[in-house]
Amino acid sequence: MGVVVENTDLSLKLAGHFNDVKEKLFLNSPDVINAHRQKAFQDFVSQGIPTRKNESYKYTDLQPTFMPDYTFIHEKGGGDVALHEIFKCDVPQLDTYMVLLQNGWFYDQDSRTGVLPEGVIMDSLENVAKQQPELIEKYYAALAKSEDDPLIALNTAFAKDGYLLYIPANVEIAKPLQIINLLKSDTDAFITQRNLVIAEPGAKVNLIICDHTLNSNKYLSNSVTEIHIGENAQVDYYVLQNQHNDSASLNTVCIRQGNDSTVRTNTVSLHGGLIRNSLKVVLDGENAEAGIFGMAFMDRRQHIDNFTRIIHAKPHCQSTQVYKNVMDDKSSGAFSGLIHVVRDAQKINAFQRNNNLLLTDEATMHTKPQLIIDADDVKCSHGATVGQIDNEALFYLRTRGIGEKEAMLMMMNAFTHEVVQEIKVVPLRERIDELISRRLNGEVARCHECAYDCDS
Amino acid sequence: MLTVKDLYVSVDGKEILKGINLEVKPGEVHAIMGPNGSGKSTLANVLAGKEEYEVISGSVSFLNNDLLEMSPENRARNGLFLGFQYPVEIPGVSMVNFMKAAVNELRKFRGEKPLTAGAFLKLMREKKELVELDTQLTNRSVNEGFSGGEKKKNEIFQMAMLEPKLAILDETDSGLDIDALKIVARGVNALKSSESSTIVVTHYQRLLDYIVPDFVHVLYDGRIVKSSGKELALELEAKGYDWIKKENGS
Ligand SMILES: Nc1ncnc2c1ncn2[C@@H]1O[C@H](COP(=O)(O)OP(=O)(O)OP(=O)(O)O)[C@@H](O)[C@H]1O
Numbered sequence: 037m038g039v040v041v042e043n044t045d046l047s048l049k050l051a052g053h054f055n056d057v058k059e060k061l062f063l064n065s066p067d068v069i070n071a072h073r074q075k076a077f078q079d080f081v082s083q084g085i086p087t088r089k090n091e092s093y094k095y096t097d098l099q100p101t102f103m104p105d106y107t108f109i110h111e112k113g114g115g116d117v118a119l120h121e122i123f124k125c126d127v128p129q130l131d132t133y134m135v136l137l138q139n140g141w142f143y144d145q146d147s148r149t150g151v152l153p154e155g156v157i158m159d160s161l162e163n164v165a166k167q168q169p170e171l172i173e174k175y176y177a178a179l180a181k182s183e184d185d186p187l188i189a190l191n192t193a194f195a196k197d198g199y200l201l202y203i204p205a206n207v208e209i210a211k212p213l214q215i216i217n218l219l220k221s222d223t224d225a226f227i228t229q230r231n232l233v234i235a236e237p238g239a240k241v242n243l244i245i246c247d248h249t250l251n252s253n254k255y256l257s258n259s260v261t262e263i264h265i266g267e268n269a270q271v272d273y274y275v276l277q278n279q280h281n282d283s284a285s286l287n288t289v290c291i292r293q294g295n296d297s298t299v300r301t302n303t304v305s306l307h308g309g310l311i312r313n314s315l316k317v318v319l320d321g322e323n324a325e326a327g328i329f330g331m332a333f334m335d336r337r338q339h340i341d342n343f344t345r346i347i348h349a350k351p352h353c354q355s356t357q358v359y360k361n362v363m364d365d366k367s368s369g370a371f372s373g374l375i376h377v378v379r380d381a382q383k384i385n386a387f388q389r390n391n392n393l394l395l396t397d398e399a400t401m402h403t404k405p406q407l408i409i410d411a412d413d414v415k416c417s418h419g420a421t422v423g424q425i426d427n428e429a430l431f432y433l434r435t436r437g438i439g440e441k442e443a444m445l446m447m448m449n450a451f452t453h454e455v456v457q458e459i460k461v462v463p464l465r466e467r468i469d470e471l472i473s474r475r476l477n478g479e480v481a482r483c484h485e486c487a488y489d490c491d492s
Numbered sequence: 493m494l495t496v497k498d499l500y501v502s503v504d505g506k507e508i509l510k511g512i513n514l515e516v517k518p519g520e521v522h523a524i525m526g527p528n529g530s531g532k533s534t535l536a537n538v539l540a541g542k543e544e545y546e547v548i549s550g551s552v553s554f555l556n557n558d559l560l561e562m563s564p565e566n567r568a569r570n571g572l573f574l575g576f577q578y579p580v581e582i583p584g585v586s587m588v589n590f591m592k593a594a595v596n597e598l599r600k601f602r603g604e605k606p607l608t609a610g611a612f613l614k615l616m617r618e619k620k621e622l623v624e625l626d627t628q629l630t631n632r633s634v635n636e637g638f639s640g641g642e643k644k645k646n647e648i649f650q651m652a653m654l655e656p657k658l659a660i661l662d663e664t665d666s667g668l669d670i671d672a673l674k675i676v677a678r679g680v681n682a683l684k685s686s687e688s689s690t691i692v693v694t695h696y697q698r699l700l701d702y703i704v705p706d707f708v709h710v711l712y713d714g715r716i717v718k719s720s721g722k723e724l725a726l727e728l729e730a731k732g733y734d735w736i737k738k739e740n741g742s
C-alpha cells in the first residue's frame with residue numbers, strides 16, 4: 037500500500053529545512069544576497085512546490101522529484117578533487133575560456149585557457165557580492181522575482197553561490213566562455229545555483245553552458261540565471277544539457293534586453309531524467325532582437341518541459357522561437373510558449389514554432405502556444421506539429437542502399453537541422469551535430485572524457 | 493537476373509497483383525504498359541521491398557537470391573534500383589550527404605573503401621553532366637522544391653551514380669519535355685550492358701523510340717495479359733486498351 041504524501045507535506049519539509057539551516061545560510065553570505073532571503077522564503081511558503089493545478093506547471097509533475105531525501109549543499113566542498121584533471125575537453129578546436137562549478141559552487145577558471153579581456157569579471161557570485169556589492173546590487177533579483185514563481189523563490193531563499201559574469205561597456209570577448217556545471221556528491225543532493233550576467237552597453241559574448249552529472253547519485257538542481265543585456269550589446273547563450281536519468285534539472289533563465297540589443301539562446305537537451313527550462317525574455321528596448329531556439333532528444337521515461345515567455349515591452353522588436361523535440365520510448369514532453377505584446381508596443385514581429393517527432397506510440401508531447409497581443413500593428417504567428425517519421429522518405433533512402441538505422445538517423449538529423457544551424461559558433465555547431473548523431477545512435481554522448489563512469 | 497513466379501500481392505486486404513510471371517535476362521530491356529490502376533507501380537514497389545504490400549504467394553528470385561526475403565537496402569546493394577513514379581521530398585537531408593551515404597554503403601557492401609571527398613565530387617560532376625542535371629539542385633535537400641521534370645532527372649542521376657544491375661523505371665518519362673526525355677534515355681542507354689537489365693514502366697510509345705525494348709508486356713487487372721516484341725507498343729498506341737480489356741472479359 038502506498039503512502040500518500042501531500043504536496044503541503046513536501047513543502048513543509050523544505051520550509052522546515054530552511055529554518056534549520058537559516059543561520060548557516062545567512063552566515064558568511066553577502067548582504068546583497070541575504071537581503072532577499074527572508075522574503076523569498078515567505079514567497080515560497082505561500083506558493084509551495086508547484087502542482088499541476090498551477091497552469092505554468094500543468095505538464096510537469098514535480099512531486100516525485102521533490103520526494104527523495106536529498107542532502108543540501110549549503111557550503112562549498114573541500115575542492116579535494118582536481119576538477120581540471122577529470123575533464124579534458126575532447127574538442128581541441130573548441131577554444132574557450134573554461135570555468136568550472138561543482139554542485140552550484142564556483143570552483144575557478146582554468147588559467148590554462150587564457151586571460152579574459154581587461155575589466156571582465158568572471159568569478160564566484162558570493163565573492164563579488166562581498167567585495168563589490170555596488171556592482172550587482174541593482175541587478176540581483178531584479179529580473180527573477182520570488183513572488184512570481186515558487187522555484188525562483190526557493191532558489192533565492194537558498195542561494196549562496198554561482199557564477200557572476202560582468203562585461204564592461206564595449207568589450208567584446210572574442211573566444212567563447214564555457215561554463216561547466218558539474219554535479220558530483222557522495223550522496224543524493226539538492227543543488228541551488230544562482231548566476232548573474234551583466235553585459236554593459238556594446239558588450240559582446242558567446243556563452244556555452246554545459247550541465248553534467250559525474251556519478252550516479254540522484255540530483256535535484258534548481259538554478260536561476262539573470263541576464264541583463266545593455267544597449268547594443270549581444271549575448272549568445274548556448275546550453276548543453278547532458279545529465280543522467282536520475283537527475284532533475286530545473287532551470288530558470290530571465291533576460292532583459294535594452295535598445296538595439298541581441299540575444300540568441302539555444303538549449304540542447306541531450307539527456308536528463310527530468311528537465312524543466314523556464315525562459316523569460318523581456319524585450320525592454322526598441323530594435324531589440326531575440327532568437328530563442330531549443331531541441332531535445334528524449335527516450336526511456338525522460339521528461340522535457342520547455343516553458344517560454346517572450347514579453348515585447350517596447351516597439352520595433354523582433355522575436356523568433358523554434359523548438360524541436362525527438363521523443364522515443366515512453367518519454368514525455370511539453371512546450372508552452374507565450375508571446376505577450378504589451379500595449380503600444382507597435383511594429384512587432386513575433387514568430388514561434390514547435391515541431392515534434394514521436395518515434396513510438398507511447399511517447400507523448402503537449403504543445404501549447406499562447407498569444408496575448410495588446411497592440412494593433414503587430415505581426416505574430418505560431419505553429420506546432422506532432423508527427424512520426426515519414427515512412428515514404430525512409431523507404432526512399434533505403435532503396436538507395438542506406439540501412440534502416442542510418443536512414444532513420446538522417447531523417448532525425450534533418451528534423452533538427454534547422455535548430456542546429458542557429459548555433460553560430462561553428463566548432464560548437466559541429467560538435468553538437470556530432471553529439472546529436474551519437475545520441476540518436478544510442479551512444480551516450482558525453483562532451484568530455486571523464487574519469488568517472490556515470491550510469492546514464 | 494529476375495524471375496517472378498505466380499506473384500500475388502495485396503494492400504489493406506485488397507488483392508492488386510493476381511499472379512504475375514516475368515523473366516528478365518541479363519542485357520534485356522522490358523517495357524511494362526497497362527491502364528491506370530492496373531498494378532504497375534505496385535509491382536515495381538514490391539520488387540523494391542515496400543513493406544506496406546503484402547505478398548500472399550509466389551516467389552521472386554534476383555541474381556539467384558530470394559528477393560522477397562531481403563530488406564530494401566540489401567536489394568539495392570545487390571544491384572536493384574527503383575526510379576520512383578513520385579519521388580518523395582526529404583527536407584533537411586542534403587542531396588550531397590544522401591548520395592555520399594548511398595555510394596559508400598554500396599562500396600562497403602562490396603568490400604571497397606569509401607570514396608575520398610575529391611573522388612566523390614568528381615563522380616557527382618560526371619554523372620550530373622551525363623543527365624544534364626542543374627548543378628544547383630545537388631546543393632539542395634533531396635527533391636525539395638524540384639519541378640516534376642527535375643525530380644525525374646534526379647532519379648536517373650541517382651541511377652547513374654549507383655550503376656545498378658537491374659533498373660526499374662516507373663514512368664520516368666511522365667512529365668518530361670522532349671529534350672529531357674532524350675537526356676533520360678541517354679542516361680539509361682549509357683548504363684546498358686550485356687550484364688545489366690532494365691524494366692521501363694511507361695504509358696507512351698515515344699520513350700520506347702529512344703529506349704528500345706526487347707519485350708513489351710501489358711499489365712491489366714493485376715496480371716500480365718499480353719507479352720510481345722516492341723511492335724506491341726505501337727499497336728497499343730494506335731488502338732488503346734479496349735481490345736485488351738475485351739479479350740480479358742470486361
Ligand atoms: N497503399 C494502397 N492502399 C490502397 N490501395 C492501393 C495502394 N496502393 C495501390 N493501391 C491500389 O492498387 C491499384 C494499383 O495501383 P498502382 O499504383 O500499382 O497502379 P499503376 O498501374 O501504377 O497505375 P498508374 O498508371 O496510374 O500509375 C490501384 O487501384 C490503387 O488504388
Ligand SMILES: [Mg+2]
Nearest residue numbers: 532533534577
Ligand atoms: Mg503507377
